[in-house]
Amino acid sequence: MNIERTARKLLQENSRETAGYHYTVPSADHYPYQWLWDSCFHAIILARFDAEAAQNEIKALLSKQFENGMVPHIIYWTPGILHLFSWGVEGTSTLTQPPMIAYAAWDVHRHHPDTTFLRAVFPALSAYYRFLLSARDPHKHHLVSIINPDESGEDNSPRFDAPLGASPRIQLKDHLAKRKELVEKNRVCNFDAENCMRDFFWVKDVLFNTVLVENLRALARIAAELKHPEYEREFNAEAETVAGAMREFMFEDGVYWPVMGSDLEKLKVATWGHFAPLFAGLYTPEEAEKVVRDHLTNPETFYAPHGIRTTSMQEEAYRADAEDFSWRGSVWMAPHWFIYHGLKRYGFTKEAEDIRNKSIELIKHSGFRECFNPETGEGFGAHGFTWGALVLDMMDRS
Numbered sequence: 001m002n003i004e005r006t007a008r009k010l011l012q013e014n015s016r017e018t019a020g021y022h023y024t025v026p027s028a029d030h031y032p033y034q035w036l037w038d039s040c041f042h043a044i045i046l047a048r049f050d051a052e053a054a055q056n057e058i059k060a061l062l063s064k065q066f067e068n069g070m071v072p073h074i075i076y077w078t079p080g081i082l083h084l085f086s087w088g089v090e091g092t093s094t095l096t097q098p099p100m101i102a103y104a105a106w107d108v109h110r111h112h113p114d115t116t117f118l119r120a121v122f123p124a125l126s127a128y129y130r131f132l133l134s135a136r137d138p139h140k141h142h143l144v145s146i147i148n149p150d151e152s153g154e155d156n157s158p159r160f161d162a163p164l165g166a167s168p169r170i171q172l173k174d175h176l177a178k179r180k181e182l183v184e185k186n187r188v189c190n191f192d193a194e195n196c197m198r199d200f201f202w203v204k205d206v207l208f209n210t211v212l213v214e215n216l217r218a219l220a221r222i223a224a225e226l227k228h229p230e231y232e233r234e235f236n237a238e239a240e241t242v243a244g245a246m247r248e249f250m251f252e253d254g255v256y257w258p259v260m261g262s263d264l265e266k267l268k269v270a271t272w273g274h275f276a277p278l279f280a281g282l283y284t285p286e287e288a289e290k291v292v293r294d295h296l297t298n299p300e301t302f303y304a305p306h307g308i309r310t311t312s313m314q315e316e317a318y319r320a321d322a323e324d325f326s327w328r329g330s331v332w333m334a335p336h337w338f339i340y341h342g343l344k345r346y347g348f349t350k351e352a353e354d355i356r357n358k359s360i361e362l363i364k365h366s367g368f369r370e371c372f373n374p375e376t377g378e379g380f381g382a383h384g385f386t387w388g389a390l391v392l393d394m395m396d397r398s
């Protein structure tokens with residue numbers, strides 16, 4: 001299989017146009033709408049060979065921004081049956097997702113310099129990140145909160161079991177019911193999440209805040225490019241403040257943990273979230289060395305024959321063998337991509353190449369599937385799933 005050709009074809013097949021907006025669906029049959037962080041991945045991939053499509057992807061994503069600045073995690077461009085999280089507002093979900101948009105916009109510009117594009121998206125981007133920094137951090141801990149596991153991008157990751165009141169062996173359908181209940185709670189208080197969701201689900205996640213840090217830096221770069229030094233300073237300062245708070249409240253035993261509640265209790269379930277901070281350079285080189293040696297390359301926990309397990313094999317919640325247990329162990333391409341870039345950032349070239357090679361092997365043997373069994377490489381979930389195309393970015397920057 002020629003991966004480059006197949007990946008490009010897949011993105012083309014999954015591209016859609018509605019009401020003059022152009023976007024890409026993650027999987028034609030399973031996920032026939034536009035998703036937030038998926039679209040950021042699409043833009044990063046498309047930037048390499050179709051700058052216009054990459055720009056359009058981001059413009060479509062920002063087109064349904066809420067008045068308060070939130071960017072919804074799903075846009076239901078066409079009516080259908082999959083309205084899982086759409087209650088209360090027309091045409092979109094009421095949640096958000098890991099805020100990768102500024103990074104993606106900068107990446108598109110990096111490949112195809114175009115300040116007109118940056119100028120067009122900068123106000124919406126600024127409003128989105130300011131929304132996160134204010135509405136999702138009203139008490140100024142300098143860590144932003146998510147109000148539903150779906151906002152983490154890892155819907156049923158066991159690191160949210162405790163705040164969700166789920167047992168390690170919960171079935172996917174019961175898990176989904178709990179997440180829907182959360183949306184209902186938010187709807188009842190008219191989506192005033194800041195005032196009502198802290199009683200039900202209010203978690204400061206490691207990946208989400210890591211992505212925030214790196215994206216605030218990207219936003220500062222965009223501001224600099226547009227000659228707005230005051231915004232450049234503002235967003236750089238916010239990035240470092242969040243990074244500092246992550247260090248202060250999340251770091252323990254050599255790794256970062258999500259926290260919840262007013263006393264910022266750590267949620268100690270070992271997931272690939274430990275590796276996310278590598279992406280934003282949040283470990284010292286010595287700490288990173290230890291994280292890679294003790295956890296990433298440890299076959300008893302995360303290091304599997306076919307990639308990095310999203311949940312440690314030592315956790316009671318770990319499942320590798322069934323489609324139903326997606327983020328409770330399976331290998332996913334987005335985590336591979338984040339870890340790959342994190343490793344490269346610290347100079348772990350050999351380990352980064354290993355992840356890239358395993359990603360390529362998975363696609364060659366199992367195709368563009370949603371996720372994979374870490375022990376056998378068998379593909380699970382959606383077919384024609386776009387995240388596999390992220391290997392193009394790994395191959396490009398190797």
Ligand code: GLC
Binds near residue numbers: 035037038153155
């Ligand atoms: C699954 C993933 C989520 C992704 C969505 C669309 O729900 O867990 O991260 O955004 O599919 O691909």
